[in-house]
Amino acid sequence: MxxxxxxxxxxxxxxxxxxxxxxxxxxxxxxxxxxxxxxxxxxxxxxxxxxxxxxxxxxDSSAEAPELVRFRELRQQGLDHFEAEEICWQEFGRLDCSQALRRFWEAQERGNHxxxxxxxxxxxxxxxxxxxxxxxxxxxxxxxxxxxxxxxxxxxxxxx
Known part of the structure; x- marks a missing residue:
């Protein structure tokens, strides 16, 4: 100290x-x-x-959005990018998935230190x-x- x-x-x-x-x-x-x-x-x-x-x-909790967490889970289960995205769109809606991804990208651009x-x-x-x-x-x-x-x-x- x-x-x-x-x-x-x-x-x-x-x-x-x-x-x-x-x-x-x-x-x-x-x-x-x-x-x-x-x-x-x-x-x-x-x-x-x-x-x-x-x-x-x-x-910054943008990476913890349920839509993105679910997408990562599906990818870890072996689904390809497009299949995981399609399932997330069905579960959460295309607009909500897009907004979660946009918030995440904006946070990455701003930086969270x-x-x-x-x-x-x-x-x-x-x-x-x-x-x-x-x-x-x-x-x-x-x-x-x-x-x-x-x-x-x-x-x-x-x-x-």
Whole structure:
């Protein structure tokens, strides 16, 4: 954590250390646990609750659309592209399939910096596991990628 703290302002370092110290008193998983978000360009460190994280930093769930999930399942079952597409059109309708695919493509063009629904769920699960494990409990810190860059948001853990 020393390397991470060195990149923060003195006030942010104190804020982080205080939150990490408070975290050590937690013994159960709940929605008010803190998640830190660092916007490097603005030198802004924000603490949000687990409950508010998806609202503050919405994960890209376009790949999780039921139409696309079903298409991938059919392809994994061995159906060719056209057969899988035809079945999805029958089950969901051609318009809904097209809209799901368009939303996915638009999200790919915009970029999501790796902050997908899967990454969001992974953070929550790992946080929960670390909280319930014996020993010190860290706080997750999401370091946001610079806008317009192809880099991913980075997840680090602030340990006591």
């Amino acid at each position: 020393a390397e991470l703290l060195a990149s923060l302002t003195p006030r942010q370092q104190q804020q982080t250390e205080a939150l990490v110290a408070l975290q050590q008193q937690e013994t159960h998983w709940h929605a008010d646990l803190p998640v830190l978000i660092l916007e490097r360009c603005w030198l802004r460190l924000q603490s949000v609750s687990v409950a508010d994280l998806a609202g503050v930093l919405p994960p 790796g902050w997908t629904f899967s990454a969001y769920l992974h953070l929550l699960e790992r946080y929960r596991q670390q909280l319930l494990a014996e020993g010190p409990t860290p706080i997750p810190l999401l370091i946001l990628a610079r806008q317009g860059s192809a880099e991913h948001h980075r997840l680090q853990w602030c340990w006591p």
